[in-house]
Amino acid sequence: MPAATPERLAAEVQRRRTFAIISHPDAGKTTLTEKLLLFSGAIQIAGSVKARKATRHATSDWMDIEKQRGISVASSVMQMEYRGCVINLLDTPGHQDFSEDTYRVLTAVDAALMVIDAANGVEPQTRRLLQVCRARNTPILTFVNKMDREVKDPLVLMDEIERELGMEIVPFTWPVGMGKAFHGVMDLREQRMRVFSPGEDRVKNGAGAGDEVLQGLDNAAYAERFGMQYEQAKSEIALLTDAAPPFAMDDFRAGRQTPMFFGSAVNNFGVQEVLDALVDLAPPPGAKTALQRQVQPMEPKFTGVVFKIQANMDPAHRDRIAFLRVASGQFERGMRMKVSRSGKELRPNTVVTFMSQRRELLDEAFAGDIIGIPNHGVLQLGDTLSEGENLQFTGLPFFAPEMFRSVEVADPLRTKQLRAGLTQLGEEGAIQVFRPVTGSVLLLGAVGQLQFEVVAHRLEHEYGCKARILPARYNVARWVTCDLPEGAVASERELQRFIDGNAHRVALDAVDAPTVLLEYAGELRAMQENWPKIKFHALREHAGLVFQKQLAG
Numbered sequence: 001m002p003a004a005t006p007e008r009l010a011a012e013v014q015r016r017r018t019f020a021i022i023s024h025p026d027a028g029k030t031t032l033t034e035k036l037l038l039f040s041g042a043i044q045i046a047g048s049v050k051a052r053k054a055t056r057h058a059t060s061d062w063m064d065i066e067k068q069r070g071i072s073v074a075s076s077v078m079q080m081e082y083r084g085c086v087i088n089l090l091d092t093p094g095h096q097d098f099s100e101d102t103y104r105v106l107t108a109v110d111a112a113l114m115v116i117d118a119a120n121g122v123e124p125q126t127r128r129l130l131q132v133c134r135a136r137n138t139p140i141l142t143f144v145n146k147m148d149r150e151v152k153d154p155l156v157l158m159d160e161i162e163r164e165l166g167m168e169i170v171p172f173t174w175p176v177g178m179g180k181a182f183h184g185v186m187d188l189r190e191q192r193m194r195v196f197s198p199g200e201d202r203v204k205n206g207a208g209a210g211d212e213v214l215q216g217l218d219n220a221a222y223a224e225r226f227g228m229q230y231e232q233a234k235s236e237i238a239l240l241t242d243a244a245p246p247f248a249m250d251d252f253r254a255g256r257q258t259p260m261f262f263g264s265a266v267n268n269f270g271v272q273e274v275l276d277a278l279v280d281l282a283p284p285p286g287a288k289t290a291l292q293r294q295v296q297p298m299e300p301k302f303t304g305v306v307f308k309i310q311a312n313m314d315p316a317h318r319d320r321i322a323f324l325r326v327a328s329g330q331f332e333r334g335m336r337m338k339v340s341r342s343g344k345e346l347r348p349n350t351v352v353t354f355m356s357q358r359r360e361l362l363d364e365a366f367a368g369d370i371i372g373i374p375n376h377g378v379l380q381l382g383d384t385l386s387e388g389e390n391l392q393f394t395g396l397p398f399f400a401p402e403m404f405r406s407v408e409v410a411d412p413l414r415t416k417q418l419r420a421g422l423t424q425l426g427e428e429g430a431i432q433v434f435r436p437v438t439g440s441v442l443l444l445g446a447v448g449q450l451q452f453e454v455v456a457h458r459l460e461h462e463y464g465c466k467a468r469i470l471p472a473r474y475n476v477a478r479w480v481t482c483d484l485p486e487g488a489v490a491s492e493r494e495l496q497r498f499i500d501g502n503a504h505r506v507a508l509d510a511v512d513a514p515t516v517l518l519e520y521a522g523e524l525r526a527m528q529e530n531w532p533k534i535k536f537h538a539l540r541e542h543a544g545l546v547f548q549k550q551l552a553g
Contacts, residue, residue, distance in 0.1 A: 004330045006300070009366065013297045016368030017282045018088040018325070020105050022133075023115035024123035028145040032115055032265040032274075033078070033091040039271050040082040077323060077370045079353050085279050088370045101308070101429060104381070106132050107395045108307040108325040110368065111139045111282040113274065114258070115265075118144045118151035118178070122164040130165050136395075137255040139283060140167070143274055148196070148264040150179040155236060158260065168257040170247045173273050174237055175262040176222075177229030185262050185270055186237060191217055198267045211272075253283050285368035288327040290384070290391040295328050297367035302329035302337070304371075305393040306383040309428035311462070320424060321352070321372040322379040327393065331365040340384040340392055348373050380511055381429055398540030400479070401432050401445025404472040404517070405452055408441070414465045418442075421463035422455075426510035431455045434477075434507035434515060437499065443472055443507060443517070476518040478536040479509075498534050502527075513540060 004012065023029040076091045090109060092102040106112065112133050116126065133140055144157060152160075154175055162169045173185040176193065184196040195212040214221070217237065222230045251257035259277060263270015285297040288305070295303055308323035337346045352372040353362045365371050373379065382396040409418040422442060426433030431452070432445035446452055452469050459467045482495040495514070499506050505517050516536070518524055528536060 003300070003332070004364075004366075006298070009300065009330060010298050012086075012330075012366040013368065014284050015085045016088065016284050016366060017085050017111070017278055018090075018109050018285065018368045018370070019111040019113055019278060019282055020090040020092050020102075020109045021113045021115060022092055022102065022106075022126075022129045024117065024120070024125040027115045027117040027120070027123070027126075028265045029115045030091060032113075032143060032145065032271065033076075033089065035265050035268055035271045036089060036275055037078060037080060038268070039275050040080040040087065077372075079370070082275060083279050086369070087278065088368060090370070102129060103132050103397050103399075104307050104429065106136065106138065107397075108305075108323075108370065109138070110285055111141065111278070113278070114140050114142045116142060116144050116157070116161065118146045118154075118157060118262070119149060121152055121157055121160045127164060134166070134255055139253045139255055139281070140258045141274065141277055141281070142169070142258045142260040143265075143270070144260060144262045145265050147175050147178055147185075147262050147270070148182050148198075148267055154178075154262065155239075161258075161260070165258075167255070168245050168251065170244055170257055170259050171240055172247075172259045172277060173261045173263070173270065174233060174240070176226055176233040181229050182264070183226045183229055185273070186217055186233060187273060188217070188237070188240075191215070193217070193219070193222070194269075194272070196264070196267070196269055211269075249281070252281060285327075288393055289395065290393050292391055295391065295393075297328050299328040300330075301387045301389065302331050302335065303327045303384065303386045303389070303391060303393075304331070305396070306379050306381060306385070307396060309379065309381055311424040311428050320375055320377070320428070322375055322383075324371050324373055324385065326365050326367050326369045326371065328367050329387070331362075331369070331371060333361070333363050336387070337385045338388050339379065340386060340390050341380070341382075342378075344378060346373070346375075346378065346385070348375075350374055377423075377427065380427060398429070398432070399447065400477045400538045401447065402475075403446050403449065403452075404474040404477075405444045405446075406441050406470045406472045407444055408468045408470060410466040410468055417463045417465040418459065418467060421459045421465055423510070425455055425458065430458070432509060434509055434517065436507045436517075437503045443474070444469070445477055473519055474517040476521055476524055477515055478518075478524060478538060479513050479515050479540050480506075481535050481537065482533055483535065484533060494533050498531055509540070 021029050021033055078089045078091070080087050080089065090105050092105050114126065114130070116122065142161065158169050158171065172189055173187050175185050176183040182196050184194050186193050193214045195214065197211070218234065245257070247259060248257060252259065259281065261270055261274050261277070265271060287294045287296050304324040304326045306322045306324050309320060310323065311320045331351070333351055334347060334349050339346060351362045353360050362371055384391050384393045407418070407422070409415050422433045425431050434443040434445060436443065444452065444455065456467055456469050459465045480495065480498060482491040482498070484491045484494060499514055502516060507515050507517055509515055516527065524536065
């Protein structure tokens, strides 16, 4: 396939929309993901997240443990086409114990769709995820879900979201009633009302074509048909017209303003407006920052960054898929790519695109697309691939664990499987695995308890290795580096002196980055005073930048 002309490259980049769906657990994020796929025509029937024991499950939840518990514990990637745009949709884990995976996914998208449970309002996980989005100035669209239930007053919800998240709210739709008296939503942009009727798992006659749509915001039939709920909505819309700020694209794209939509994802209602807004408002791929320079999406040379690795998506093949966000240029199947970290060359012929667990071979991709590269440990999280230029993209976070466990194999004959399984799970970021410099017992680090449970489940069911997860005495971890003005040799010597002097509490992580493990925060303060030339990092991104600078030097 010939390389794309500059004109075609620009056109393909402009029609990409890459976004993540984020929320607190149980806000309806995975259900909304299903319905977006349904309305775009990517699937014909939705799985039911609620029917946990049924044969159908959410398209984006593919792990056994996800199907058993009815929760998302891993990010999923899905690609679809809608209104001439190629939409890359990433469904993220809602559970806070897997927030690290979500944070990494948010580095690979150009916008986010925030789902809020209308009964609960802004919840803790929503605040945390929004902090990450705000730090990156990620544009956010807001979908207020479950309006078919008894929920908070919409004006109260709007005020809460604005106050809690520190963003201007611009309602694009407004609800008429709620719960059993939920009649539909007013589309304030299109000046019409979409009348509510309970949906199904199928969309008939095209996306939203079966819905009753009435023209105008003050149609004379509304008062008679929808009664006091319409009268209340009418007065609220009049208030919003005077008080709410006008929508400003620049403010939205800078993460200062969020358009808000109301609906009921489980009933296929309000989804159409969100999907249209994603196409109309979400930005195409922008520039990505590397240590060396800014990389523009329309540059002719291919570059990309690995933001996620998933083992055993196909249990029959024990594979590992590296999810790569294309940052610039055109990817072509069989092209030569260089891994900047190792200098190794790849020429993959089985690169895939995704519909959750289902894959299709890919011939080409452009900036904004998410592609999957099967590999056996060659690629690591944060790796940059290029056509030869030595680049290192920044911004992929690894957080210091807050909980620690040691791990033992129940059957000593399965020790090899235990180490292989933990190596792969550590590489994909499902858990952080530490190998002590002295001693042979592996240590696991996590943000939350559920991560340990998932790892134990996956070790048993994917690697045939039953493991005992045992208490560990550590509570604090910091990656350590040394970056002296005297240069790389002096820095390496000082770092090795630190490791030798603290060997009983130093371990290496999945990429052999030295980490000090401590029982108390007070020990860390004392260590920082005793070793002023050593830097202690709560984020491995910071440590990684030091390593990259030393390599470049």
